[in-house]
Amino acid sequence: MTRRLIVVGGGLAGITAALTAADAGAHVTLLEGRPRLGGATFSFRRDGRWLDNGQHVFLRCCTEYRRLLDRIGSTDKTVLQDRLDVPVLTPWGTTGRLKRTALPSPLHLSAALSRYPFLTLAGRARVGVAALALKRLDLDDPRLDETTFGAWLDRFGVTERERAAMWDLVGVATLNLTAEHASLAMAAKVFRTGLLDTNDGADIGWSRVPLQELHGDAAQRALEDTKAEVRLRARVSALDTLPGGGFTVTADGATLDADAVVLAVPHEDAARLLPAGALILDGRPTDPTALAGLGASPIVNLHVLYDRPVFREEFAAGLASPVQWVFDRSANLGLERGRYLAVSLSAADDEIDRTNHELRERYLPALERLLPATRAARVEEFVVTKERTATFRAAPGTGRLRPYARTAVPGLALAGAWTATGWPATMESAVRSGLAAAQVALPSLDLDPGRVLPTTTPGAFPERTTTP
Template sequence: MTRDGVIVIGGGLAGVSTALRCRDAGFSVTLLEARSRLGGATYSFLRGDREVDTGQHVLLRCYSAYTGLLSRLGVLEGVDFQSRFRVPMVRPGQRPWVVRRGGLPAPAHLLPVLLGHRALTPRQRVRAASTALALQRLDPDDPVLDRVSFGQWLRARAEPEENVRALWGLLIVAALNAEPEDASLALAVRVFRTGVLDGVRGGDIGVPRRPLGQLHDLPAREVLTRDGAEVRLRTKALSVRPTETGLNVEVDTGRDRDGPAELEAAAVVVAVPHTAATRLLEPVLPEAGQWSDLSAAPIVNVHIQFDRVVTEEPMTAALDSPVQWIFDRSAAAGVRDGQYLVISLSAAHSFVTARSRELRDVFLPALGELLPRVRQAEVLDFFVTREPAATFLAAPGTREIRPPARTRVPGLFLAGAWTATGWPDTLEGAVRSGDRAAEAVELLLSVDRRSGVEVTP
């Protein structure tokens, strides 16, 4: 073991960002990933001649850490950003309309969004503007806000039900993967202030125009290897334990005839989902048991390929429909004939266990009510991807459960969107967690470097 050796367990966005930052600081890095790829939950797979994503991910322009990672990987051009926030909206039996932001300073830039929202009456729009100003005055780092749900807060303000359903609920379900009644007010404030209220361009939406595997997996492997990190795929960490000289990680590659191997390092960063982190670390960190109190929230994606184009919009939000958001993924998946759409369903508790046939019977007619051309189109392919634990449930009280990057075991650190980033479980939260873990590692190991002695955490 070298006195600056770091092992990162988990090759999702948190693990990749940790490993890159640790290499930047000059530490030797070994990244362990149990699967055959990097990227964690953000990955793609082949279906016929198409490369499709398991789930539809979008980002906001305010995602500075995540876009910084994409820049580092050389793939930021693989994301299409809106020049100005714009969301087409559809409702059964009505003509589509578009909401878009203006160019005035924040928060006045949101006035066109409210004025153009046909689902709200003029009086409801005025009330929504008042609520937006009230949100802007709240501090997302105030621990008191985490004890209240966003829905409770809206009710206390006597927010009209139509506003909750057609505006606040539509946005918060997509951003937090939770209904307003299930969502922490603190995390809701973080989303609305950072993404929408505090700056004019922060809420502009970016959509990957490449499959996620091309954005995360291959580029991350190339950059990590080029920068001197060792990437070990199909290598599962079985245990982590302190030793007299550092930390020991027992690993299983499935190829070792003599059984699991052991690796040593001065620092170990565990960057896996909270359920896996609990199983791995509870023997040495008993408080890890409380991480299981972070409930899971599902996301379901319904994939449909038609024989013709049924919408001209790259992204659409739906109201009064089981459909939530519709994305055209034809170009990203390499579909040249017809159109390939993905219906993304957040907080999909009622759909996650449904059979594909049941979902087909629900969503094809529902989509036809929103996009009339669907009724004349032939379905060439229909399939469903499910993520039962896509995120942790961003419920009130989660702040007290989410652990910091540094644990009480010397040299042992945590990363992952579920840790105490102050952000919800998003692409941005994952990368920020990795950056925080790397900063904590650097703080520890830089001191040991200056001491000129072998590390003894």
């Protein structure tokens, strides 16, 4: 009889684990507590329009996430820049542009830096020296997780202004923390993989359709095509090990048996569901309550509908403005006359508890300063989406709180953007964690992961991991 894998959690991590295992021949049941797949990437209907819970972008270096898009038939629903090109807007009207050339790294950004109006000559030199030092860091050195990126930048005399104009511009959106709070290990990973190791790693991609269509709905079709069973509204309340091996999983009062389980839920939920003795951190069995140390960092998105065109770019970053990034999502809504802008605010500790009215009072004037055309436009709608626990908080010391996929219980694997993938909590991290979990779980089903995965999937086992 085919042995059963239960995947708990239908975000990108669970979707990837389930699809990979099903492709390897496993009998898969995916249990998701909500009425849809896609996890932290979803859309909702409002006045007949689909809005995303938050703007999501990916980079060309997100190779496994892009492979997942291919697998679920969604690549043609996304756009990926030929070459990184980021307009940077200011309230005083000066616009900069971070645009790469085809030259090899790090020369691919030298022309953009030499023209970038927000750095002095000395500032450019400091950015260059720090970038070269970043390129030399050993990403597997655990000491990188003992200090903040900000403290490390200070060693190069990088000023507040330079930090804002260069490092935070990219870092805050990818790490969901400012340099002042983010672990150097995570920042080094982002800048190395995105901007320094290759010349095209940071080319930016985004969805042309609502996230629900891009991920959750497409993945559900792909899973059902493999004959995997997807159960929605199936919130798992207990995960128990059986004396002779195997598991029982309780979801909404019903009990299911499984030969292997992938637990692909956020770390707070994993801490509640992990069986005693299962979690290994730093090579030692650890009480799951330790996962609370990963904390949470919020993201807020403002969805602003104007009655007329207000923006010529598809997106832009803001400097010296509370607006961090703004995206024109009009095409997603099929708008002809009006414009829908999504303002994405990462590391949003200061915004998460503000009322919609307060956010409106703060951000509509800020948008007027960055995008003068909005001054004459009428705001037809102002919607706020808040994700209080958008990602874990990638502060120093969190590296040792991120477990590998393998647990102390044979057949039980962990997945989630928060596990030890070496990446910050991104879609890429979620997908990589799903692959690692499939590698751990498949042998318990007498299936060979080598049929669908490379021999070593980073993040699966500590002894076989080097930073991908």
